[in-house]
Amino acid sequence: MTTLGQLSFWYADIGLPQSRRAPLPGDSEADVAIIGAGYTGLWAAWYLKQLDPGLRVTLVEKHFAGYGASGRNGGWLSGGFSWNHQRYAETSSPEAVRALVRAMSGTVDEVIAVAEEQGIDADIRRGDELMVATNDAQHERLKTETEHRVHWGEEGRVFAIGADETRARIRIPGARGAMVVTGTARIQPAKLVRGLAEAVERAGAVIHEETEVNGIAPGMLTTNRGCLRAPVILRCTEGFTATLPGLRREWLPMNSAQIVTEPLSPEIWAQIGWDGHEILGDFDHTYCYCQRTREGRITVGARGVPYKFGSRLDRDGTPDAETVRRLIAILHRHFPAARGARIDHAWCGVLGVPRDWCATVGLGADGIGWAGGYVGTGVSTANLAGRTLADLALGRQTDLTALPWVNRRPRAWEPEPLRWLGVRAMYRLYGLADRAEAAGGPPSRLAAWGNRLTGRG
């Protein structure tokens, strides 16, 4: 039997929290109020307390710490920069974008250092990221992407390997080659977010759970438990931002879903290889992301139904049957040796996508700050965002606050039904492009049209 939803397999692994932290005890005050206790809010709180231990930092969380994407993701701690470098360069300079790339890649060591120092066991395993191309068109894309990333400052970290070298690492049918990104790591997401919440509390910040923010004004949050006054308010709600008043069109809640197999036998692993436990993806336009877990399971993630009309969210991570079917098809295509494996769990969640597909962090003159729109790379980006939010909140001008993603304000998404039609058409075109390329066709132009439709490319 496949378990559906219940937030994620990661919580089935460690158990959902048995109790909740106390909600906001009525009207209260803080120096910094943070909305949302996922990685972004928790990292912001962590660095605020490191910089100023006396600061009163209060987090208010609708459900429990780690309820959102931070407890459901694919566990890629990639230090990667999947956004549009050129767009950042247009409002800064190529050198500033390279500084952002360097800061991003530094997040992997930073997250691991804090986890080690705080005794957080999150099944962290350092290794490479491996992005495999399985047809000629994908192979073209692999070369372009590798050159692109080297151009933007990842020389020495990102390189391409051929079919034989790829096969020596992992046996994926039809693999023509792979892009290797060094200095990445695999994590168990829910273990990280739970451990981080405990570390933040030890540092002296306060987390109130079952406290839903329903109004944000300068200096004051309104919640279902009372008002929280604070001169600085940080909005750290990524994929949920559309549910906040006045922010429906800020970031599109993009859905992503995953499945996990039962632990595979040594015989199956001998057929697959994957001894380096790389975080693994492919060059499909509707790409997948996989990991080999602590217990020798395979997780496979992909978009599924990418976006629900009116920015509707999933119910506690329950995916639809068609999405699960598609994920199983990817598993069987890339890992035929695992065809007979039981699927133990399937789940989904939302991440935030800004209109220009470029992540942002910032603080307005009204004292209201934000971070998110990480477009699927939030495990590492949230750490950089948290450090940056802490500097901004304390009025510090640092190398981080000078990076070109700070205080960007992309325009809002279109109203419905245009938003829904655009994203749906984009993924339709991606699917058609993938099918044409898998049939041996050249790099398809359909995907580029899809990107143009939603402002992605």
Ligand SMILES: Cc1cc2nc3c(=O)[nH]c(=O)nc-3n(C[C@H](O)[C@H](O)[C@H](O)COP(=O)(O)OP(=O)(O)OC[C@H]3O[C@@H](n4cnc5c(N)ncnc54)[C@H](O)[C@@H]3O)c2cc1C
């Ligand atoms: C299925 C999936 C797979 C992914 N895989 C990867 C990956 O492998 N690598 C990677 O880098 N990124 C990945 N991501 C993206 C990454 O997980 C997110 O970008 C990141 O976790 C965002 O962290 P956050 O703290 O900003 O948001 P979240 O973790 O979503 O936290 C937001 C919090 O705000 C709370 N909240 C919402 N509304 C309110 C309210 N009104 N009042 C109070 N609290 C509220 C929510 O309950 C939630 O706890 C994935 C995302 C998904 C969904």
